[in-house]
Every structure is written in structure tokens, then in C-alpha cells.
Amino acid sequence: VAELRLPVLVFALEVLVVVLYSVFVTYDDQTNALLQNNKTQPLENTVYQDYPFFADIQVMIFIGFGCLLAFFRRYGFGGMVFNFLTATFAIQWAILVQGFFHFYYDGQIHLGVINLINAEFACAVVLISFGAVLGKTSPVQLLVMALLEVPVFGVTEWIVVEHLKINDAGGSILIHLFACYFGLGVTFILYRPSLNEGHSKEGTTYQSDLLSVLGTLFLWVFWPSFNCALTLRGDDQHRAILHTFIGLSASTLTAFALSALLSKNGKLSMADVQNVTLAGGVTVGASVDMMISPAVAYVLGMLGCTACMLGYKYLSPFLARRLRLQDQCGIHNLHGLTGLISTIAGICAILLASEETYGPSLYQTFSYRAPQQGDPQLGELQKLIPGLEAGLGLGGVLTGLVLKLPYLASPTDEFCFDDELFFNVPLDEDQASESQEPRCSETQITNHQYILQSKPADDVITS
């Protein structure tokens, strides 16, 4: 029966995870008591380098994304709570998947806080893709999407990082581009023609817009931690923080200017404040730890923001109507276009890198994971990007096909963007508080809600 789908899937995933954890996951040499001795300096444990960034990224994932995605009028629970559910599972799963690729030796995955940071990056990928299908998917579908997307990401990450050795500190190439094209692939398959005519529940409210801006602000404030968490310690990390701050702050100003300029009446749109302000964080990503100069970080923020804004204004409607790409949160604008600009900027920064600018640390920064000028791998990378997009989109398409399978509790068009389908929603304050004092339209509303609540879930999901 329909009600059992979510519990059964979750329990199955939990059993899978706990069995794999018990067989494969052990402590790494920073968490294993057995490997400490009287020469170990407790305060030199890597936890003190990694945990502050991990905590910041946790705030971004659970609170930043959670609030940002709660912008729909009647899908606040869905946005915030499905984000919580999906993120939690994606991290657990990524610990295993990335563990096999990056932290596996002696027959075991070795675990420390550094694995959690990596897993949160994989989780961010899933949450970005979630943005493309927000409000149109059941929690069962979201968990299946995470189940499939994390391994595809794990393989891609392994190829890009280990094999091509691309320097991509802020993850603009890997995280944002991957998440965007994968998400577009999924939403291509989950196309719902009726939604192109608009949906009565697709709007926002005053409160939901404020909550969503709050999410934006959390993402904005902690984005430097996200972009610098995996860079080299020292001046590299210091630059990553500076550039991210500068890029974000340039894109924020630009977003305000463009939002007023491109609206019909010169007023600001909250959707722009919620999304476009963040574009700079992505655009500086691929070159965030390089010596690009503060001014260039500023220009990258402006460029990324402009591309993102024009995308929202002109490209998204086109994609939705002509290419069946209904991109609910506009991830193609905020993560795709900006990711492409970031990639180009990253390649330029690598080409322009010289010992004159970097001194002896050139080889340290770039031996880390970047191809040198003239390196055949660089050409490989340049050729790779278009193919990558297609490839990632394909992964998304295949995942979308799985999500269209019956039994995954996809909501009907009518119940898109509607918490009633998945949550016991409280009666509204004004409806409940004056239940003794009938208001003109109250009877109808209340009836309407009771009907919804008593309707068996089967009738309103496509199975």
C-alpha cells in the first residue's frame, strides 16, 4: 500500500548502510585510539583544522539550503524537511561511495571528519539537482535520486580529481556543473506539460520569501568556508576566503542592479535576491585559491551574476517551453552558466600562472591537482567540458527514467508544490483560532482541508 513506500525504502537503505558500515568502515589514523602514542600531540589532530569548516558547511547544507528551498507558499515543509531527509541520506551514502574511491586501504574505508566534508560536497550536488525538481517529486523519488546520483558523482569525481588532476578548489567544475546537468537530465524526463501554464500553488508568501532570504544569507555568509575547505592550508586557503567574499559581494550588488533594471516596474524581485546574489560564489570557484587578484574576483562575481540573471530572465522560460527542461529553482542559471564561466576562468588562471606570480609555491599549488600549461591534460580538459555536460545529463536522464517507475509515489500535477500530500499540515492560524467564530469562507476551507487529509494517499499520487 502507498503509505508503506517511504518507511520500507528508508529501512532498506538503513540496513544497507549499517551492514556496509559494519563490514567496511573503520577509524582513520586521526580517530583510532590504537594509533596514538605518547608522541602524539592531541592538539595537532586534524580535527582542529577540519571541524570548523565542516560545521560551517553543515549550516549551509541543513539550514541554508533548507530555508532557501522553503520559498513556495504551501511547500515550506517539503522544501525544508525533504532537504533534511535527502541530505542526511546522501551524506551517509557518500561516506561509503567516496570512501571506496578515496579512503579505502587495508580492506577498509577509513573515517575522519575529512570524509564528512567530502560527503557534504557530494550531498550539495544532490541538493542542487533537487532544486530542478522541487515540488514535483515525492520523498521516495528524492531518496532514489540520491541513491543513484551519489555513485555517478563518485565515479566522476574520481576520474576528474585522481586522473585529470584538475585544480577545482571551490568545486565549480565538479560540484556545480555536475549537479546542474544531472538535475536537468532528471527534470527533462519528469517533464509535466501542464505546469508550463503555471500552477495555483507555485507562488510565494511574504513569510516564505523572508525565510528563503534567510537561507540565502546563511549560504552567503558561510560560502567562503565551502570554497576553501579542501584547498591547501595557509595562503591558498586565505586567498580562497578572500576571493569568495569578494566574488559574492560583487554579485550581490550586481543582482540588485539587474533585478531593478530588468523588472517591469523597476522594483526588486525576491527571487533574484534569493538566488542571483549567490552567483559569485560559484564563479570564483575554480580559480578561488589562485593568484587571480582581488579585482579579478570582483569581475568574476559581476560576470557570473549577469549570466545568471539573464539566464533566469530569458533562458529558463525558453528551456521550459522548448526543451522540456522545467528547472524549478533555475539551477542552470545559478550553477550551470556560472560554473561554465568559472571553468573558463580557471583554465585562464592556470595558463597565466607563472613562477613570477607564485614564487616557489607554484609547484606546490599546482602539483596538488592542476595540469600545467602545455600539459596534454589541459587540452583534454578543454575538450572534456562539452562532453561532460552531455554525459552528466545522460546520467540524469537515466535517473529520471528510474524515478518515473511506478511505486515511487510521484505526486499528480494537481498536488505539486503542496505539503498536504506528504505532511499532516496544521490548520491555518486564522482558521483554527476562531473556530468558534465562523468567518465567511471558513466552512468551505475547513471542509476542503478535511477532505484532503482523509483522502487516501493513493488517489493523489501517480503509481
Place this chain on the structure above:
Amino acid sequence: VAELRLPVLVFALEVLVVVLYSVFVTYDDQTNALLQNNKTQPLENTVYQDYPFFADIQVMIFIGFGCLLAFFRRYGFGGMVFNFLTATFAIQWAILVQGFFHFYYDGQIHLGVINLINAEFACAVVLISFGAVLGKTSPVQLLVMALLEVPVFGVTEWIVVEHLKINDAGGSILIHLFACYFGLGVTFILYRPSLNEGHSKEGTTYQSDLLSVLGTLFLWVFWPSFNCALTLRGDDQHRAILHTFIGLSASTLTAFALSALLSKNGKLSMADVQNVTLAGGVTVGASVDMMISPAVAYVLGMLGCTACMLGYKYLSPFLARRLRLQDQCGIHNLHGLTGLISTIAGICAILLASEETYGPSLYQTFSYRAPQQGDPQLGELQKLIPGLEAGLGLGGVLTGLVLKLPYLASPTDEFCFDDELFFNVPLDEDQASESQEPRCSETQITNHQYILQSKPADDVITS
């Protein structure tokens, strides 16, 4: 007169605190300028180890708890603001009480950020107990509760930590069990039979549920800092972070599955998302720094969550009706049952600890404050638990009796869960914004509110 009760009590408490501070509180050797010399390394000051965890716990106490407790429809101010008031006083008071037990020498309490961390733990105890009586108590009662609970906790902590030397890094035994049974004792005495039939203001709204989930997310994100703040530095602290994250993330998935499974219509309940997801943080507490393995942390999260959920579903209604235990936020489920599981897990982890697993650091970790296998203190601990519950409950019962004294401004049944009694509440937006355009039921509502606001507080509190 009734209006003066809160100011008079607060001023009296402030005078008490400031006199005791001026007589007894001085700087510790990390904050006293006189004790620094030219060999002092400023960057080795303990403030850099303690402050990050302190700041995280501050967020949990003031923002996490504050939002979580704001879930009632018309008691959002009360939940968030009384939490603020009670927490602030409890910390000030705990600095003195714990100071006498743990930081007292040379006739003075010596103060540093480490004292603040300890005081926030005592404060968490008070706030958990507050959960049992949320909406049914006046701020005067809450301050008196903090005034009495902190010293009882201080004595218990001193016995458990100093005398029994129990390893209880995450505080599951001390903090959660103490807070639960004390709170149940209080609510037992403050029993209000009429509330068993439900109360018209006991529900939530869409907005209050979202705000409360936001509080949950802050607690969730920073819980690793709470559980690791007082563990040994180095790998112990690293493991505490990992286990807390894993335990929480297992209990979160389980909470979603059980919420859907146990509801009538297969839908998720926001109360479960707000509370049950957090169970894993408590369950891993007592063994959080030990070598329990990631998989066991996962299992502990699942077990704790299951116990917590079944408690909400079956035990709480029983306790309320049969045993006069009206546990408003279900602290017996989230802190009591999970605390018991955590204690058992902690004892097992101690019994199973061996040099094979820990290496030479075994003696360091457990000499810290844990009994060894065969140690008579361990038997003592095992015998202690049931007695502890009764003892703590007794402290709560006595406190409850004090709270029932006249002059403490306890709200009448009718004004439970209602901000009107203690706050100047703004007119609702829809009521106020169209005051020129009469709506059908407006006149009545407005009158109703003005009546409330002009009513002297005496009439609606039991004095």
C-alpha cells in the same frame, strides 16, 4: 501587586548574583593578566580550544532551543523569549554553583570560558526540564525552577563526576537523565487535569512548525560540538564528533520512516521531525568518545530513535492520563528513554574496552573519569541508575511543590499556551492592516483582544 512579581524577583536574583560575583568570582590562570609573563604563548591560551565549542553551544541554547520551543500557535513569544530569560539566568547561576564545586580554590571561584561551557550544560538541563512544563508556567516559576534545579544538578554532577568517576562525555547520564526525571517530577506536581482533554491553543501553525524545525536543525548541526566539548582533546574529541554525526543521521532517517509508518494516513508529522530526529544525539552520548565503531554509533541512533518514537506514540498518552505526568514536549521520550539506552551502551562500551582496541591510550581515556571492568564502582553505577531516577524525580517533585506556592503567577488553565498573558502581543497582520476595511469577523476579534490586553493580569493567573 501581580505586575511587580517578575521585576522584583529578577532584581533580587541580580543583586544576589552580583554580590556573590564580587565576593567570590575572579579570573582563572588563563584570563588573569597578572599570571602571564614573557614565556606565555598567547596563542596557547585555552580560549582558542574552548571558545569555538562554547559559541556552537550558545547557538544551540539560545537559538536552537529558542526556536524549537516556539512551536505553539500562540505561545511563540513564550517559547523563544522565556527560553532566553531562563537560559540567561541559569548560566549566571550555574557559574556560581558549579564554581563552588569545581573551580574553587584560594577562597575564590576562578573563571574562564571553560566555566561558561560547564554552565551551559547546567543550563541545558534546566531548558530540557522546561520542556515538560512549556506553556503552563509563568516566567516567575521558570526562574524559581532554575534557581532550585541548578544546585541540585550541581550536587549530582559533583557526586557523579568527582566521586564515581563515570565517563559520560556527551552528558547522556548526567544531563539528559537528570533533566528528564527532574522535569517529570515538576510536571507531576503541576498536573492540570483539564489539559488532558486538549486545549484550544495547544496546536501549531504552518509558520510555527517551520520555525520549530529551524530550531531542530540548529541543534542537529551543532550537536557534535555539545557532545565533544568536554572530552579529551585529540582522537577522543575527533571520535565524539564522528559518532554524534552518525548517530544523529541514523536517528533522522529512522524518524522519517517511523513517522510515516505510525501515522494514520502515512503522512509525516512535523512534531516527529522536530523532536525524534534528535534522539541519536542523546543515545550516543555516554559512549561518544569510546572506540565503539561507526556502525555501532549508527545502530545506537536507530535504537534511540525507535524508543523515542514509540514513547511519543504510546507511553506519553499513558503517562499523562494514568500517572499525572503531562510531559508537554515529551522530554521523557527524547531525553529519558534515549538516556537509558545511552547509559546501557556506555556500560557495555566500558566493559568491552581493552588494550587491544585502545592501545596505551586506554588508561588515559578511562582514567579520565570511568570505572574499569571489575571495578566495584561499576557495580555501584549499575545499581545507581534506578535509584537515580527516583531521586531526581524527588528533586523535581519538591521543586514542583515550591512552584505551586501562591504569588508565583501560575497561569490559569484557560491561559496556558497563550502569549497574551505575559506579552503585549501585536494585532494580527490581517486584523491590523485592513482596520479601515472592516472584515466580517473583525469587530469581534479586535474587541476580544482589547479585552485581554486591558484585563489586569491578576484575573488570569492563579495566585
Place this chain on the structure above:
Amino acid sequence: VAELRLPVLVFALEVLVVVLYSVFVTYDDQTNALLQNNKTQPLENTVYQDYPFFADIQVMIFIGFGCLLAFFRRYGFGGMVFNFLTATFAIQWAILVQGFFHFYYDGQIHLGVINLINAEFACAVVLISFGAVLGKTSPVQLLVMALLEVPVFGVTEWIVVEHLKINDAGGSILIHLFACYFGLGVTFILYRPSLNEGHSKEGTTYQSDLLSVLGTLFLWVFWPSFNCALTLRGDDQHRAILHTFIGLSASTLTAFALSALLSKNGKLSMADVQNVTLAGGVTVGASVDMMISPAVAYVLGMLGCTACMLGYKYLSPFLARRLRLQDQCGIHNLHGLTGLISTIAGICAILLASEETYGPSLYQTFSYRAPQQGDPQLGELQKLIPGLEAGLGLGGVLTGLVLKLPYLASPTDEFCFDDELFFNVPLDEDQASESQEPRCSETQITNHQYILQSKPADDVITS
């Protein structure tokens, strides 16, 4: 045309900033790869000392201030979003202005995270002044205010810190007093007599009050980071954290007592909870790193809070009616009166400082930037304060005159405190959700809103 004012100004400012960045701003020796060598210890980079405090202050600026200023019923977008816009620009601009005064050598401004911390302090100044004119200014006016206020602050800071060498760790003298008197100067010029009779949109709602308290809590929790970020490392910073916490927590209790005591019906006012609780953070500021003792920090918190509360109750109405000082958020109470108390306390703490209390570190703490007893500079400082107030007020008056220039899109009296003027505001939930089920007053409301939205901006702003 009116719609172009904001975009044109923002683009002009961006071009200005990016040109100046590209010509003048380079990396400092902690961020410049060229200056690292094989003796550089990456983990000793100052980013690890500065970034945690920077991140905390970011939360205060963007989230704390943002939520706190969102308390008006229909100006939540304005409060939160204009705070975002103004803060972003003020920081960019302060990096340049302060850079020329403090970080300029070899013909360049040298940039690291420490510059960002300083710039956020300058930004806090602008945001405090913004509080005086909240709801009565267009974003264009706010940007112009930031453009003018930051350089005036930069010069004042340079005089006070470099020349007078005042120890003002928490910035109570510089930041709070400056911001207050500058803001009062601005609002003096922007006086709107009609607002003294009250404004239909000046109230709060249940939700907006909660959001604003959330902002207060973020400011409260991270205030220790603000007050200690620029103190000497080690015990000085440790004391700054302790004193700030103690001062805030004393002022919080006092605020609750006074709020109940001074209200007509003995109930608490949310405006007091939102503002007066924070007074202690300012009052301890000027002596925050000195050996003032915990009890004195407590007393300072109580005193600051009392002055602040009495200011709200008695002084603000007087200032508004008699002196044309409409101080919307009461910054004269929260930053002016408390800043004066803090200054006096700071002077006393300097006068009382002795080698007996501080040991050899006396010279270190006070050589940093404080005059010694008997030092002529101290007398200079004492004489300076009254002149400073007048001087700062004058800067504000001149800025206010600029803001009154035509073309800055100042809202008409009717559209003060109203998001409709600057934002595309979503229809309210209850209006939108039942658009098929007409409610009694719906037709009028909807029409009213459409009229607003289609009205050209020119008609409702004074140009």
C-alpha cells in the same frame, strides 16, 4: 526615469570599486603566494586566528542585523534586504577607505582577512545609523549614506586609533558613539513631522516580532566575537569574551525586569526584548579587555541596560517631538547612552590600571593603544567626547542634506515602512490561496494591491 536610479547608482559604484581595486588592492604577506617559502608554516597563517571571528561577525552583520531590522509589519523585505545591500556595499567601500589609512604601503592596499574584519566594523557603523532612518529611506539614499559615512568614519578612526591611541577594544567609543551621533544627524535632516502622529504601517506582527528576536539572539550569541576580534591575543581576548558574555547576560535580565516594570499592564514588550537586552554588549566595550573583574562587567551590563530602557521610555519621545530627532530603532538608547557609559567606564579602568593588577603585561595591553594615567592624551580624550558628539552629528547633518537632494527616490510619508514601493510583494497567502473562493473583503484588497503594483514608482516617491 525613476526606475533607473538604483541600477545606475549601483553600476557606477561597482565601476568605481573595481577600478580602485585593480589599481590599488593587492594581497598582503599572509595571502601572497610569492612571499611564502619553504620556511613558512601554513598552519601559522593568520587566517586561522582571524577567520573564525570574521565568520561570527558576518553572521551578526548579515543575519543578526538583517532579522532584527525586519520587525515592521510590512517592511520585512526592506529591513532584511536593504540591510544586505547596504552592508555589502559598505564593506567593499570600507576595504578601500580603511585600506588607505591602515594597510597602505608600497603604493598599494594590502588585503587579508584582517582587512575584512575592520571593514565589517565600519559596516556595523553604517547599519547602526541605518537604524535611525529605517523605513524612511530608499535604497538609493542608503547607498549614498554608506558612500559618505564610511570615509568620515575612516578619518575619525584614523585620528582616534593612530593619533590618540585610545584603547577601545569593543569599539564602544568609535563604533557605537560614531554611528549614533552620525545617524541622529541624518535623521534630524530627514525629519517628517507627520510621522510623529504615528503611521498605519509602523506596527509589528506576531511573525515579524519573532523574526526580529531571532536576529537579536544571533547578535547576542556572537557579540563576544565582535568585542574580542581586535584585542590582543591570549588572556586579553579571553577576558573580552568573558566580560561581553557577562555584560550581555546582566543586561538581559535587567531588560526583562524593566520591561515588565515600566509597561502599563506589567506585560513584556517585544521591542524591549529585541533591543534593550543587547545594551550590555556596548557598555562593556571600551574596557572589555581590561582587568575590570567579572562583577564590574555585570554592573556595567545592568547600568547600560537601565540607561537604554529609560532612554526608550522617556528620552526618545522627547527627542522626536522637541528636537526633530525621529530615531526609528532608538539607536541613541542602544548605542549612544550605552556608549557614553562605556567610555566613562573605560577611562576609569585606564586610570585604575596598575602593575599590581596587570603585572608586566600592563605595558603590553596599554602600549597597544591606550593613554596612561597622567598622560596628556587622556585629558585630551576627556575633553574630546562632547566635541566628538557634535562633530559626528555634523557629519550626519551634512549627509542628511545630501540625502534630501532630489533624484534619491525618498519615499513619501504615506509609503514609509512599506515594501510595496521597492519590491514586488507576493499576495498574502490567504488572499492568494482562495482566489477561487471569494472572501468578503478580498476584491478590494486585491484591487488595492494591483493598483499599487502598476502605479509608476515616480508617483510615490519625492523626487
